[in-house]
Amino acid sequence: MAATRPTATLEDVARLAGVSRSTASRAIAGGSISRAAYDRVAAAVRQLGYVPNQAARALARRTGLRLVVATSGPSPEILDDPYLDRVVTAVARVCAEHDVGVAAAWLPLRPGRQLTRLVEDPGLGGVILINPTGWLVDVLATLLPGRVASIGVGNPAVPSFDVDNAAGTAALVQHLYAAGRRRMAMVTGPGWLPCAARPVREYGRLMRAAGLPVRLVVGDFSADRGRVAAGEVLRRWPDTDAVLGASDATALGVIAGLRDCGVRVPDDVGVTGFDDVPFAALAAPALTTARHPVTEIATAAAHAVLGRLPGPPEVLFPSPMVLRASA
Amino acid sequence: MAATRPTATLEDVARLAGVSRSTASRAIAGGSISRAAYDRVAAAVRQLGYVPNQAARALARRTGLRLVVATSGPSPEILDDPYLDRVVTAVARVCAEHDVGVAAAWLPLRPGRQLTRLVEDPGLGGVILINPTGWLVDVLATLLPGRVASIGVGNPAVPSFDVDNAAGTAALVQHLYAAGRRRMAMVTGPGWLPCAARPVREYGRLMRAAGLPVRLVVGDFSADRGRVAAGEVLRRWPDTDAVLGASDATALGVIAGLRDCGVRVPDDVGVTGFDDVPFAALAAPALTTARHPVTEIATAAAHAVLGRLPGPPEVLFPSPMVLRASA
DNA sequence: CTGTTAGCGCATTCAG
DNA sequence: CTGAATGCGCTAACAG
Numbered sequence: 001m002a003a004t005r006p007t008a009t010l011e012d013v014a015r016l017a018g019v020s021r022s023t024a025s026r027a028i029a030g031g032s033i034s035r036a037a038y039d040r041v042a043a044a045v046r047q048l049g050y051v052p053n054q055a056a057r058a059l060a061r062r063t064g065l066r067l068v069v070a071t072s073g074p075s076p077e078i079l080d081d082p083y084l085d086r087v088v089t090a091v092a093r094v095c096a097e098h099d100v101g102v103a104a105a106w107l108p109l110r111p112g113r114q115l116t117r118l119v120e121d122p123g124l125g126g127v128i129l130i131n132p133t134g135w136l137v138d139v140l141a142t143l144l145p146g147r148v149a150s151i152g153v154g155n156p157a158v159p160s161f162d163v164d165n166a167a168g169t170a171a172l173v174q175h176l177y178a179a180g181r182r183r184m185a186m187v188t189g190p191g192w193l194p195c196a197a198r199p200v201r202e203y204g205r206l207m208r209a210a211g212l213p214v215r216l217v218v219g220d221f222s223a224d225r226g227r228v229a230a231g232e233v234l235r236r237w238p239d240t241d242a243v244l245g246a247s248d249a250t251a252l253g254v255i256a257g258l259r260d261c262g263v264r265v266p267d268d269v270g271v272t273g274f275d276d277v278p279f280a281a282l283a284a285p286a287l288t289t290a291r292h293p294v295t296e297i298a299t300a301a302a303h304a305v306l307g308r309l310p311g312p313p314e315v316l317f318p319s320p321m322v323l324r325a326s327a
Numbered sequence: 328m329a330a331t332r333p334t335a336t337l338e339d340v341a342r343l344a345g346v347s348r349s350t351a352s353r354a355i356a357g358g359s360i361s362r363a364a365y366d367r368v369a370a371a372v373r374q375l376g377y378v379p380n381q382a383a384r385a386l387a388r389r390t391g392l393r394l395v396v397a398t399s400g401p402s403p404e405i406l407d408d409p410y411l412d413r414v415v416t417a418v419a420r421v422c423a424e425h426d427v428g429v430a431a432a433w434l435p436l437r438p439g440r441q442l443t444r445l446v447e448d449p450g451l452g453g454v455i456l457i458n459p460t461g462w463l464v465d466v467l468a469t470l471l472p473g474r475v476a477s478i479g480v481g482n483p484a485v486p487s488f489d490v491d492n493a494a495g496t497a498a499l500v501q502h503l504y505a506a507g508r509r510r511m512a513m514v515t516g517p518g519w520l521p522c523a524a525r526p527v528r529e530y531g532r533l534m535r536a537a538g539l540p541v542r543l544v545v546g547d548f549s550a551d552r553g554r555v556a557a558g559e560v561l562r563r564w565p566d567t568d569a570v571l572g573a574s575d576a577t578a579l580g581v582i583a584g585l586r587d588c589g590v591r592v593p594d595d596v597g598v599t600g601f602d603d604v605p606f607a608a609l610a611a612p613a614l615t616t617a618r619h620p621v622t623e624i625a626t627a628a629a630h631a632v633l634g635r636l637p638g639p640p641e642v643l644f645p646s647p648m649v650l651r652a653s654a
Numbered sequence: 655c656t657g658t659t660a661g662c663g664c665a666t667t668c669a670g
Numbered sequence: 671c672t673g674a675a676t677g678c679g680c681t682a683a684c685a686g
Contacts, residue, residue, distance in 0.1 A: 055385040056679035066428040085412035092431040101393040101428015104419040279606040383663035
């Protein structure tokens with residue numbers, strides 16, 4: 001740090017290219033500029049190994065250089081979640097390429113101090129919303145125009161990235177049906193989570209279309225809840241021959257709960273999960289599930305807010321089924 | 328963003344406190360200042376809800392505002408690891424309180440372009456090294472004095488934070504011994520990883536002290552490798568009655584591999600892991616393991632480099648044993 | 655399209 | 671101990 005020559009500044013680039021600072025700035029940040037000037041600046045940049053000082057840029061532009069991954073939920077504890085860990089890390093890797101950083105924050109379900117503090121923060125470069133409710137997206141869309149992306153529900157002004165869990169659910173249901181299962185129950189995600197509703201709707205739609213019974217038990221994505229829910233399913237509908245878990249953790253819990261009741265998986269009851277976490281393949285029996293491409297989704301969202309890409313307002317990532325032993 | 332009053336600036340604080348900007352700056356950043364002036368500035372800060380603009384501060388101070396979690400390893404793929412996800416997220420949460428961000432980067436095992444780019448980056452606020460080799464710590468210690476912390480091996484100038492996996496291993500070995508196991512094998516972590524050597528040493532020490540055989544198979548923390556390693560253990564030492572996995576994933580793989588060979592766990596062979604990942608409790612049999620307090624460690628490391636805390640040069644976090652069914 | 659002129663908000667000299 | 675002045679590196683009007 002001491003011995004290295006000071007990193008080149010825009011001034012140096014301009015001088016070497018024989019243009020003014022502003023021209024160099026335009027060439028780099030992308031303003032209207034002549035082809036000739038652009039080329040000379042580009043050459044100077046390359047020769048000097050120039051890399052813009054993000055702090056200076058943020059200061060002049062009055063726009064922060066920190067992406068915040070904001071998770072909306074009932075309490076801060078929802079931040080303790082492997083799913084979120086993967087999102088934050090994926091975003092951090094994209095950030096590394098853009099010389100910005102990421103921070104993680106919690107947002108309550110209703111507006112409050114946290115929200116105002118977030119949007120008033122001058123260091124804020126953009127926000128990636130995790131599973132936001134509709135009003136939250138709308139509020140942020142107007143407060144931080146062009147600097148918001150959503151992993152979950154979107155909005156005409158906020159690009160959204162999510163897994164096509166309706167299709168994933170459909171694939172799972174069809175597989176179970178093909179395997180002869182006719183009395184399928186579902187252990188859902190938490191009720192306050194918008195994105196958790198989609199699989200439930202799809203499941204309901206398919207059951208009704210096939211003339212099969214709808215059997216819903218509310219879960220919360222956790223294994224503990226899944227374990228308990230398995231008992232509830234069995235008590236209310238003893239002839240159930242399949243259980244769809246809203247997450248792999250739920251499904252693993254369901255399997256444990258079923259085993260507690262002396263039910264065999266997959267012989268008596270088939271069980272499916274959702275996510276395809278690493279341990280899904282190691283479980284006994286190995287879990288049949290649908291993949292949740294978390295990293296790809298988070299990466300796309302990060303690129304969207306960092307690059308201000310227009311792009312389609314909503315992109316759904318496919319959720320391929322992974323066939324294993326549990327169903 | 329449009330309607331909100333512009334966030335208070337140092338100028339505003341100074342005016343309200345009736346002092347000059349410099350004095351206000353000193354009061355906040357901590358320079359020599361009179362008690363009276365300090366109090367007035369503090370009051371103004373509180374009243375205005377002033378929060379320093381980190382971009383401006385970084386620019387003036389010539390010191391970045393991004394923490395980089397740098398993972399050293401043979402290839403960038405090592406970034407795809409749930410362990411790292413937890414570290415990055417924990418750091419991101421600490422960063423949120425300090426108005427800075429975090430980015431994730433990979434560093435090759437030998438010096439190279441990646442390293443120079445990292446230390447020359449003017450936006451760099453500090454580095455948290457993950458499992459670095461000795462030379463890497465030394466290099467960064469001199470290049471970025473006072474702005475480095477290590478999760479793994481340290482150095483007199485670089486505070487290190489790690490799990491006391493030697494003690495964790497000892498507890499596991501003693502438990503196995505007390506349960507009557509006498510022929511314990513260990514599936515290790517990757518050889519290039521410094522921190523992976525400690526449990527191996529401790530295991531070797533205890534075996535020799537007890538006059539028991541040392542049975543080592545090299546692993547890589549992965550479940551796949553664990554599964555294969557289980558077969559190797561059985562082939563080389565058929566009378567093995569316990570296997571210590573270097574990680575929970577390894578142990579889960581070992582259990583699967585043992586089962587492939589028709590060996591019962593824990594009846595024939597006891598298996599232990601290390602980490603206590605969420606799924607350890609859900610496995611069948613549930614995994615006996617030693618806890619790895621990743622979040623606490625990462626949080627401490629982040630505080631150390633953000634707060635420039637002197638503190639002890641090395642802190643080892645306890646690794647309590649978690650007794651379950653697998654051993 | 656280009657150069658000139660002002661700041662962005664803060665830390666730091668340097669006198670007093 | 672304090673205030674006035676200077677500059678960090680860059681972008682954004684503004685004329686030309």
